[in-house]
Amino acid sequence: MLRHLFKLIWNKKGTHSLLIIEIWASFMVLFGVLSLIVYNVSNYMEPIGFEYESVWNLDLDNNQDTTKVAAKLQRIMQHVKAYPEVESVSRMSSNTPFSANQMNNSVTYNKVSVLTDQYRTDENFSTTLSLPLAAGRWYKKEDKVAKSIPIVINGKMKEKLFESENPLGRIIKKDDKTSFKVIGVIDNFKAKGEFMANDPAMFEVLTDDNDWDSNFLMRVKPGTDADFEAKLVKDVAVMLPGWGIEVSYLKESRENRHKLTLVPVIIFLIVSGFLLTNVALGLFGILNLSIARRRGEIGLRRAMGATEGKVAIQFLGEIWVLAAFSMIIGLVFAAQFPIMNVFDIASGIYVTAIIAASIIIFLIVTLCAWYPSRQASRIHPAVALHEE
Amino acid sequence: MIKLQNVEKVYRTSSIETLALNNINLDVKKGEFISIMGPSGCGKSTLLNIMGLLDEPSKGIIEIDGSRVEKYSEKNLAHLRNQKLGFIFQSFHLINDLSVIDNVEIPLLYRSSTAKERRELAQEALEKVGLSNRMKHFPKQLSGGQKQRVAIARAIVGKPEIILADEPTGNLDSAMGNEILNILQSLNEGGATIVMVTHDDAMAKRTHRLVRLFDGTQVL
Numbered sequence: 001m002l003r004h005l006f007k008l009i010w011n012k013k014g015t016h017s018l019l020i021i022e023i024w025a026s027f028m029v030l031f032g033v034l035s036l037i038v039y040n041v042s043n044y045m046e047p048i049g050f051e052y053e054s055v056w057n058l059d060l061d062n063n064q065d066t067t068k069v070a071a072k073l074q075r076i077m078q079h080v081k082a083y084p085e086v087e088s089v090s091r092m093s094s095n096t097p098f099s100a101n102q103m104n105n106s107v108t109y110n111k112v113s114v115l116t117d118q119y120r121t122d123e124n125f126s127t128t129l130s131l132p133l134a135a136g137r138w139y140k141k142e143d144k145v146a147k148s149i150p151i152v153i154n155g156k157m158k159e160k161l162f163e164s165e166n167p168l169g170r171i172i173k174k175d176d177k178t179s180f181k182v183i184g185v186i187d188n189f190k191a192k193g194e195f196m197a198n199d200p201a202m203f204e205v206l207t208d209d210n211d212w213d214s215n216f217l218m219r220v221k222p223g224t225d226a227d228f229e230a231k232l233v234k235d236v237a238v239m240l241p242g243w244g245i246e247v248s249y250l251k252e253s254r255e256n257r258h259k260l261t262l263v264p265v266i267i268f269l270i271v272s273g274f275l276l277t278n279v280a281l282g283l284f285g286i287l288n289l290s291i292a293r294r295r296g297e298i299g300l301r302r303a304m305g306a307t308e309g310k311v312a313i314q315f316l317g318e319i320w321v322l323a324a325f326s327m328i329i330g331l332v333f334a335a336q337f338p339i340m341n342v343f344d345i346a347s348g349i350y351v352t353a354i355i356a357a358s359i360i361i362f363l364i365v366t367l368c369a370w371y372p373s374r375q376a377s378r379i380h381p382a383v384a385l386h387e388e
Numbered sequence: 389m390i391k392l393q394n395v396e397k398v399y400r401t402s403s404i405e406t407l408a409l410n411n412i413n414l415d416v417k418k419g420e421f422i423s424i425m426g427p428s429g430c431g432k433s434t435l436l437n438i439m440g441l442l443d444e445p446s447k448g449i450i451e452i453d454g455s456r457v458e459k460y461s462e463k464n465l466a467h468l469r470n471q472k473l474g475f476i477f478q479s480f481h482l483i484n485d486l487s488v489i490d491n492v493e494i495p496l497l498y499r500s501s502t503a504k505e506r507r508e509l510a511q512e513a514l515e516k517v518g519l520s521n522r523m524k525h526f527p528k529q530l531s532g533g534q535k536q537r538v539a540i541a542r543a544i545v546g547k548p549e550i551i552l553a554d555e556p557t558g559n560l561d562s563a564m565g566n567e568i569l570n571i572l573q574s575l576n577e578g579g580a581t582i583v584m585v586t587h588d589d590a591m592a593k594r595t596h597r598l599v600r601l602f603d604g605t606q607v608l
Contacts, residue, residue: 004490004497011485011526300481303442304542305470305498307463382443385477386433 005317009325016322019286023326026279027361029272031334034353034360036265039345040195049154049188050097050129052250054224057096058216058232061244069211072240079239080216085228088219090128091206093120096215097129097191098253107161107180107202109172114160116153116200117191120213125203126152126186128219136168136184139205148181150205154189157200180204193254195261217250280368283319287372291315298376299384308377315373316366323365327358389550389581390416390439395448397434397604408434409445410604416583418549421576423592424585426601432585433554435601439583440473440552441465453549470498474543474580478555480535482527488538489514489523495546513541517571533564540571544580551575553584557591569594 009016058080062069073091080089095101095117103118125131126138134155143150148171158167167182174180180202189203190196206213220228229247236245291298298311306314334354338347397409408431416422416439424432437443438450441457450457452468460468474495482491492510501509514520517537527535536556543551553572557565569591576582584595592598600608 001497003503004493007490008483008485011487296479296481297483299442300475300477300483301494302466303440303469303473303475304495305466305546307466307498309463310466310498380443382434382437385437385442385481 001314001317002321005314005321009318009321016325019283019322020326020329022279022282023323023361023365024330026276026364027327027330027357028333029275030357030360031330031353033265033268033272034356035337035345035350036268038349038352038356039197040261040265042346042349043190043197044194046190046194046198047188048190048194049186050131052097052129052254054220054222055097055129055250056218056220056229057099057248057250057253058218058236059094059096059244059246059248060214060216060236060240061246062214062240063242063244065240065242069214070209073211073214074208076236076239077216079235080218080232083228083232085220085224086218087221088124088128090124090217091122091213092125092215092217093118093206093213094215095119095191096217097250098193098257099191105174107172107174109161109170112161114157114200116157116202117189119189119191119201119203120206120210121203122206125217128217130219131186131189134185134187135166136182138184139203143183144205144207146181148179150183151180152184152186152203153182154198154201155185155187156198157202158185160200193257193261195258276364280364283365283368284372287315287319287369288375291372291376294376295379295384295387298379299381299387302379302381303385311379312373312377315376316369319365319369320362323361327361330357389418389420389453390414390583391449391451392435392439392445393449393451395435395438395445395450397431397438397443398446408604409438412448412606414599414606416550416581418581419576419579420597421573421582421595422584422597422599423595424583424599424601425587425589425592430601431604432601434604436552436554436583436585440475441469466498470495470546472549474546474548474551476536476539476543476551476553476556478558480527480532480539480559482535482538482542484527486526487523488519488525488527488530491527491538492541492545494542499546509545509547510541513545514538516544516575517541531564532560533567536560536564536568537571540568540575544575549579549581551580551582553582555585555587557586557588565591 077089077091080086093103095103104115105118106113106115123138123140126133138152139150153167161172162170167185170182172180172182188198189201190198233245233247301311331354338350392412392414395409395412399406399408412435424435426432434443438445452472457465457468489510492513493506496506496509511520514523517540519534519537519541522530522534530538557568560568572582573594586592598608599606
């Protein structure tokens with residue numbers, strides 16, 4: 001029967017070409033949406049790697065002030081530390097968790113180069129963000145004078161750069177002048193939130209003379225409220241007249257970040273949902289029309305011994321064969337994404353999206369063909385043959 | 389082979405009741421070639437549909453090969469049609485998107501036969517009707533007579549015991565009609581039981597027995 005269906009569809013390929021293109025286009029759109037969804041879901045499944053609840057970001061901007069900036073920042077550090085509401089404070093570069101800023105660099109070890117996110121932080125960073133160490137230790141004040149800049153790397157960077165080798169104590173290079181020594185390894189650090197891919201990351205010790213990294217992450221005691229925030233801003237404003245001061249909560253920044261990721265996905269989902277609904281309705285209409293035109297054939301098949309079920313299966317089978325033709329074409333296109341490693345996304349994500357898109361397409365066409373097929377099977381053979 | 393006892397068929401709509409067949413009693417013996425005649429609208433095709441299990445009588449008993457079929461399920465009726473009956477229609481009912489040989493294979497699709505068996509049987513049937521050289525052609529490339537010969541090949545491909553022909557020469561000129569009747573006669577000589585609806589007296593005279601209908605009633 002399958003061979004018969006293939007012949008029937010193949011011999012009518014001209015008539016069915018638009019339908020095949022329609023199903024193919026739906027498959028490609030679904031493949032795109034599902035790749036995006038699978039990518040985000042698989043990212044979401046991986047832990048973020050740090051605790052952001054009760055962490056505030058004090059973002060300072062020196063504006064026109066260029067006098068003894070490093071010393072002023074150190075004074076602020078000491079001042080913030082002294083608040084009883086603050087459990088831990090840490091200074092870091094502007095690419096704070098959930099911010100839009102990003103810093104990356106290429107580093108090399110044993111001729112293997114990796115593009116890594118780079119964060120400049122101090123010795124308290126692991127405490128402030130409750131970053132658990134998988135191996136080694138976090139850097140201390142004394143490490144700042146070391147010949148090679150001490151760094152802590154994340155698990156992904158270890159995997160890409162060292163594979164199964166122990167990274168502790170290894171020297172990696174940024175360029176001929178700058179080298180880093182790995183002193184610790186953490187598991188994950190997904191600074192842009194749960195939807196971010198678990199990319200390689202390294203944490204470099206921030207030196208005392210640094211006068212441009214002016215973000216302070218503060219872990220505050222539970223229950224610390226806006227009164228403290230106001231007091232903090234007021235005190236800092238007195239200490240740093242003319243500077244820009246902004247306090248944000250990482251919890252809120254995370255939510256904003258999620259919105260930035262989810263809104264385009266939702267828009268894409270709505271647009272493709274609308275498109276697929278139109279395709280489904282069109283398919284339903286075409287199938288109804290096709291069945292109305294083929295009443296004679298239905299009557300004939302019933303006369304030749306087809307049961308109601310076999311007539312229904314035949315019409316369902318035809319649309320499955322059509323969908324299969326469309327998806328074979330679609331697969332030729334979709335398969336290029338994992339093969340060519342498009343957008344540097346793991347091939348498993350594309351493969352999952354291809355499988356899911358195929359299943360959904362088959363479900364949609366089955367749903368569209370179900371009612372017309374059932375109707376076809378209920379056509380009275382004598383009536384259908386007589387009409388013809 | 390086919391026995392009809394007191395068969396009645398009434399078509400009902402919300403306001404009209406039409407008696408299409410009234411008290412039909414007919415016994416078609418194995419190996420017979422029967423023609424059914426009558427004016428248009430007298431119930432010839434309805435009778436053929438009932439004999440072919442494509443329609444149910446409103447009353448009466450139908451026996452095929454000694455078995456009463458009124459309690460048969462839809463599946464069993466389909467099986468019986470597939471195994472015992474072959475149909476030939478005035479308008480051929482060929483599927484234009486399938487080649488001649490694929491059209492002929494259709495009844496075998498509803499049996500558990502392999503592709504190879506289907507092909508062999510279809511070739512054999514087409515040889516019988518003299519169309520083995522047109523197997524790969526499509527219906528649109530054939531003349532009316534050739535189309536009807538394809539329809540006959542399709543009717544006999546499953547080697548049914550009964551062939552039901554509804555005005556098989558109705559759309560053909562007399563020469564072509566004669567040719568088709570010759571094929572039917574040779575099939576009958578080969579053992580097939582044939583019931584044919586026709587308008588043509590000359591065709592009817594060439595059959596063993598004539599059943600005449602008028603306004604749904606058997607008059608001969």
